Amino acid sequence: MPEIASTWMRGGTSKCWVFDRADLAAVGRPLDDVLPRLFGSPDPRQVDGVGGGTSTTSKAVILSPADDGDADVSYTFAQVGTDQAVVDWGSNCGNCSSVAGLYAVRRGWVEPRDGTTTVRVRNTNTGQLIVLEVPTPGGVPDERGTAWIPGVPFPGVPVRMWFVDPAGRTTGKLFPTGAHIDEVPDGGGTLPVTIVDAGAPLVVVAARSVGLAGDESPAEIDAWPGLADRLDALRRHAAVAIGLADSPGSAERAVPKLALVAEPHDDRSDLAVRMLSMGRAHPALAITGSVGLTLAARTPGTVIDRLAGTASGAELRLATPAGTVTTRTGEHEGRLAVAVTRTTRRLAEATLVLPEAESPQETLVTSGEPRHDDHSAPEEVAVR
Amino acid sequence: MPEIASTWMRGGTSKCWVFDRADLAAVGRPLDDVLPRLFGSPDPRQVDGVGGGTSTTSKAVILSPADDGDADVSYTFAQVGTDQAVVDWGSNCGNCSSVAGLYAVRRGWVEPRDGTTTVRVRNTNTGQLIVLEVPTPGGVPDERGTAWIPGVPFPGVPVRMWFVDPAGRTTGKLFPTGAHIDEVPDGGGTLPVTIVDAGAPLVVVAARSVGLAGDESPAEIDAWPGLADRLDALRRHAAVAIGLADSPGSAERAVPKLALVAEPHDDRSDLAVRMLSMGRAHPALAITGSVGLTLAARTPGTVIDRLAGTASGAELRLATPAGTVTTRTGEHEGRLAVAVTRTTRRLAEATLVLPEAESPQETLVTSGEPRHDDHSAPEEVAVR
Structure with a gap:
């Protein structure tokens, strides 16, 4: 093997x-x-x-x-x-x-x-x-x-x-719909979101627009009645809006990502973030998503700007369930760059x-001759 | 390192x-x-x-x-x-x-x-x-x-x-209390259990005595209101009864193990089993526990005997959440032996x-000189 x-x-x-x-x-x-x-x-x-x-x-x-x-x-x-x-x-x-x-x-x-x-x-x-x-x-x-x-x-x-x-690695544009806020269906009505493409396509939603404060634990978010379905619908409709899927049903699970954001709960951060990954609340932060959050935070008229004001310093401090993660905006060889330390x-x-590829056939074989003093039939083990 | x-x-x-x-x-x-x-x-x-x-x-x-x-x-x-x-x-x-x-x-x-x-x-x-x-x-x-x-x-x-x-590897006796059924406190009243020591010390409880049918999924058992605390209390009192702990509070999490048992739900098994491991429902079967179950099933007057009758054949088929596991009773060099195939x-x-042992001290250091065109302070990373 x-x-x-x-x-x-x-x-x-x-x-x-x-x-x-x-x-x-x-x-x-x-x-x-x-x-x-x-x-x-x-x-x-x-x-x-x-x-x-x-x-x-x-x-x-x-x-x-x-x-x-x-x-x-x-x-x-x-x-x-x-x-x-x-x-x-x-x-x-x-x-x-x-x-x-x-x-x-x-x-x-x-x-x-x-x-x-x-x-x-x-x-x-x-x-x-x-x-x-x-x-x-x-x-x-x-x-x-x-x-x-x-x-x-x-x-x-x-x-x-x-x-x-x-910016625009997946869709060609930092804000792929052309707008800084869009109204996107969530399966019932619509919600105002910012769709940003930097690091990865990301849907940014104000936590309060789905009834959260933004300081909930991942377990609380996963257990919130109806929330997972609502956010998944939102994510899938956003995928269609930016050309990543033909229909909500055909959108991928991994992209776009989704972040719930809220005004900071203390003076050690600039923004509270709860990210979702593959349908579940992330224990800390999807780093690719933090790049889009950083650029959306620096742009007037986004969901983040409306909550916390336009970010203008080099650093953006994100309060995650695990603690504060700081992003930094700078340049690399004259090009805009966003940094995170891991x-x-x-x-x-x-x-x-690596095992051999398996044959799907199912048969029954014995697991070897019995070697002890029991006189019943050899034990059968299912083999397919 | x-x-x-x-x-x-x-x-x-x-x-x-x-x-x-x-x-x-x-x-x-x-x-x-x-x-x-x-x-x-x-x-x-x-x-x-x-x-x-x-x-x-x-x-x-x-x-x-x-x-x-x-x-x-x-x-x-x-x-x-x-x-x-x-x-x-x-x-x-x-x-x-x-x-x-x-x-x-x-x-x-x-x-x-x-x-x-x-x-x-x-x-x-x-x-x-x-x-x-x-x-x-x-x-x-x-x-x-x-x-x-x-x-x-x-x-x-x-x-x-x-x-x-x-038999009796931990306590010296197959039935360490001397009885085949004991009434053991569960935090409220008492429940009839069989405490058997073979493979590992095991507390055997009829599923119906705690309101279960014995065919529940591990997730259902973990979510059952009040059940985990009740079974943990039972397990801890049993530990004291067989001399493994001085008080319920000092009993270990790993032993004794606990199994919920029920009459079989179909003719492909002899007993339905739901095992608990470290306080949570086991996805299949703790194999050491199956040894004790096998010997308890062969003994008149145990919880298992009362549910399903005394097992007399060489094989005992246990219906687990993952499927049927068969144990076999035989001899090795003249000594009683119980077999399971894995x-x-x-x-x-x-x-x-293996990292070096860490110093518990916490300080702040920078994560290296900035190498790009940002003119702000080097990013700080907590070091302790």
């Missing part, structure tokens, strides 16, 4: 299996089959594979040296389904993006400098250029991470990520055992 | 990190610290470690060649807490027990035979001898598993496990990265 090399890394608040593209290509089977089988899908528990049984722990990162003038590393993100044996290739994961720099330096794909090494990563799902700053004191990657971020109870290596020129940690080096 | 070799294996419906005892000893730090840190505890998501964020996926198996005349392999089971950084050494896990045979043969600790290789395993948590039958056609372990068990949506290598002379699969070979 083939065994496939992989590095297990935490990236921000996600866990990601990181593959060298060449190692996966050598398997010679479609990745849409190989990744779900390695991860143990379909199975909400993923008990027969390396997935973690949740959307934030069922993720793959596929890397190779880039042949792209702007980038050092080519990065493809795969969201591996849990209860379904499907791979969603339609979006990037900002948390997982943070692992590419340390991996590339360790693999020798990028020459480390003394101090901080800049690794330029091209995400192939979205075309997004992401510039990572990896600590390399003395020209060596320092894995003794001592930095902390909200939502992770252990320290890691701090990596600042710049999303360069992020921590990352290498959890394990591994080779993953 | 030390990197520790480990094999990730599915054992039945559990996932287990399997260690060579010598590799863990070489780390030179207490296992009660090392295992939670490797697994990412305390953290219900275990996002910074190799644990799966649930009780059935946060388990370690520690193996070495045995110096015990009866056994080939010494096996210690560690239940690693998720939300707490603690290791429970007080019980065995039957599902995880099944991985020891394939591991030992692959490591060369047991000479394989043509056909089936018998591997004798001593569980050090309970003293229990477990005899495993591992398929080794042509004298080679066959990892192309094609057998299926309830609760696992993929095939694996079938391993029959015999629990040899299992499937196992090797998921990955790995080295796990």
Whole structure:
């Protein structure tokens, strides 16, 4: 049976299996089959594979040296389904993006400098250029991470990520409908939302417009009567409005993302955010979504502007269920860029055992001759 | 940073990190610290470690060649807490027990035979001898598993496990109170239960005595109003009754286990079972608990006998939430033995990265010099 090399890394608040593209290509089977089988899908528990049984722990990162003038590393993100044996290739994961720099330096794909090494990563799902700053004191990657971020109870290596020129990567425009606020159906009436495309397409909704204060816990949001259906309808209608789906029913689960926002509840943040991911409340923050929030916050007339005023400083402090995450707006080589710092940690080096593709036939066989003093028939085990 | 070799294996419906005892000893730090840190505890998501964020996926198996005349392999089971950084050494896990045979043969600790290789395993948590039958056609372990068990949506290598002379391993007696039925407090009144010690101490309760039919799903049981507290009180009072705890408050979470039982709902099983594990409904069956159920079912006057009659055949078919699991009663070298078949699969070979022990001090440092054209202060990251 083939065994496939992989590095297990935490990236921000996600866990990601990181593959060298060449190692996966050598398997010679479609990745849409190989990744779900390695991860143990379909199975909400993923008990027969390396997935973690949740959307934030069922993720793959596929890397190779880039042949792209702007980038050092080519990065493809795969969201591996849990209860379904499907791979969603339609979006990037900002948390997982943070692992590419340390991996590339360790693999020798990028020459480390003394101090901080800049690794330029091209995400192939979205075309997004992401510039990572990896600590390399003395020209060596320092894995003794001592930095902390909200939502992770252990320290890691701090990596600042710049999303360069992020506007309109999916739809061609920062505000794909042309408006800063649209009225979008939610299955009953309509709600005012801002649809922004930066990092990932994102639907921004005022928490109070669905009866929330914006400081609820993820568990409270998931349990809120009728809320999940209403927000999913809103998300699907928004997908149609910006040309990502022909009908609400055919919209993807992963994009657009959705954020509930509210005025800050204290003076340590500029905006309260509750993000939804794959239909459930995110324990912290979908980082790609924070890029769109940052640019929407800087634009007059958006849902965020109406709640909290137009953001004008370089920093935007987002209050998430796990704590405050700060984004920074700046420039990279003359282009607008939004930065977020994540921590990352290498959890394990591994080779993953890939079973043969299965025959669907079902038969019954015995599980070997009985070797003890029972005189009944050999136990039967179902085999298909 | 030390990197520790480990094999990730599915054992039945559990996932287990399997260690060579010598590799863990070489780390030179207490296992009660090392295992939670490797697994990412305390953290219900275990996002910074190799644990799966649930009780059935946060388990370690520690193996070495045995110096015990009866056994080939010494096996210690560690239940690693998720939300707490603690290791429970007080019980065995039957599902995880099944991985020891394939591991030992692959490591060369047991000479394989043509056909089936018998591997004798001593569980050090309970003293229990477990005899495993591992398929080794042509004298080679066959990892192309094609057998299926309830609760696992993929095939694996079938391993029959015999629990040899299992009665009274923890308390010295099969029925530690001396009675086949006891009235035990449940926080309000009392309930009739059978307390049996075989495989693991187990409290057996008729589902109907707590208002259930015994065919409920794990989610329904977890959501049943007041049930979890009532059964936990029952379990804790039973722990005191058999000398495992001085008071209900000091009883462990892992033992005794608890099973709700009911008359079968169809003719494909002899007994319906809903097991609880660490306070939550088990998705399938705690295998150690099935040993006690089997011996209680064969004893007149127990809760099971009153529901379903005394079991007299070699086989007992247990209807679990995931499907039917059959136990078998026989003998091993003249001693009573109860067998269950599990499937196992090797998921990955790995080295796990163990961070240094952390200093609890909290300070603020910058995450490196800004390398882009923003002129604001470097971003601050909390470090403690």
